[in-house]
Every structure is written in C-alpha cells, then in structure tokens.
Amino acid sequence: MTEADDKIPDPNSGRTIAILTEMLELGDETLEAHREVGRMAGQYGIDMLVGVGGDLIKQTALYAGAAGVPDIVLVADNDTAAAYLDSILRPGDKVIVKASRSGQLWQVAQRLTGQPVTGF
Incomplete structure (x- = not known):
C-alpha cells in the first residue's frame, strides 16, 4: 500500500447523512408520511x-430519533443546511438528498459539489 492509498476514503467508512425537507404535496397523508420517513x-x-x-x-426528526438515528439537526433553510454540511463533512461520508420539488434541495447538492446554485 502506498502513502497515496492511505488518503483514499474507504467507501464503507464514514457516516450516512440524509438531508430531508418537507413534502408539501401529499394532502391528507402528509403528517403520517413525514413520520414514516423518520422511521425509515x-x-x-x-x-x-x-x-x-x-x-x-420536526415530525420526521422525532420519529427518526425514536427509530435510532443518533444525530439529528434541524435547520430553517437550504443555505443553512449547505453551510452546516460543508462544515461537518468528512472523507468517506455519504450524503443522501431527498425532497419534493418544492423543497429545492438540489440547491444544497449543487453548493456541496461546487456547481452554480439554481432556482426553479
């Protein structure tokens, strides 16, 4: 193993971080759907x-905590989420970004990957 090999993150190491936002298009199922995502x-x-x-x-977060997710962070907007993630990400971490279109979480992914941030 070379010195360079030591610097390559192991894909099986690191944390799995999910960044999620509200799903606003679900109608009567909205509350239970947010809870189910937390459980999942x-x-x-x-x-x-x-x-x-x-x-x-917050419902997603409460149910995620009850289901065993050890670290939960709540933020108000995509800019804050991107800045937070940028400050805590380590080599080997994996980030899952999932939202309905209205959540515009692609902006967080764009910012983390150095792309120009776009709106609708």
Missing part, C-alpha cells in the same frame, strides 16, 4: 438526519 431513516441505518423546514420536518 432509523431502519436504514442513517447516522445523521439534517431536516430542513418547519413543523412537518
């Missing part, structure tokens, strides 16, 4: 959940 985060072994938004994402 625990079932799938998410190490950290970064929730963007208000009351609905």
Whole structure:
C-alpha cells in the first residue's frame, strides 16, 4: 500500500447523512408520511438526519430519533443546511438528498459539489 492509498476514503467508512425537507404535496397523508420517513431513516441505518423546514420536518426528526438515528439537526433553510454540511463533512461520508420539488434541495447538492446554485 502506498502513502497515496492511505488518503483514499474507504467507501464503507464514514457516516450516512440524509438531508430531508418537507413534502408539501401529499394532502391528507402528509403528517403520517413525514413520520414514516423518520422511521425509515432509523431502519436504514442513517447516522445523521439534517431536516430542513418547519413543523412537518420536526415530525420526521422525532420519529427518526425514536427509530435510532443518533444525530439529528434541524435547520430553517437550504443555505443553512449547505453551510452546516460543508462544515461537518468528512472523507468517506455519504450524503443522501431527498425532497419534493418544492423543497429545492438540489440547491444544497449543487453548493456541496461546487456547481452554480439554481432556482426553479
């Protein structure tokens, strides 16, 4: 193994971080859907959940914590989420970005990958 090999992150190491926002297009199923996503985060072994938004994402966070997600962070907007992630990401971390279109989380992914941030 060379010195350069030591610097390559192991794809099996690092944390799995999910950044999620509110799903606003679900109608009567909205509340339960947010809770179910929280439960699923625990079932799938998410190490950290970064929730963007208000009351609905708080439901996701509460259920994620109850399902075993060890680290949960709530932020108000995409700019704050991107800045937070930029400050805590380590080599080997994996980030899952999932939202409805209205959440515009592609902006966070764009910022983290150095792309110009776009709107709708």
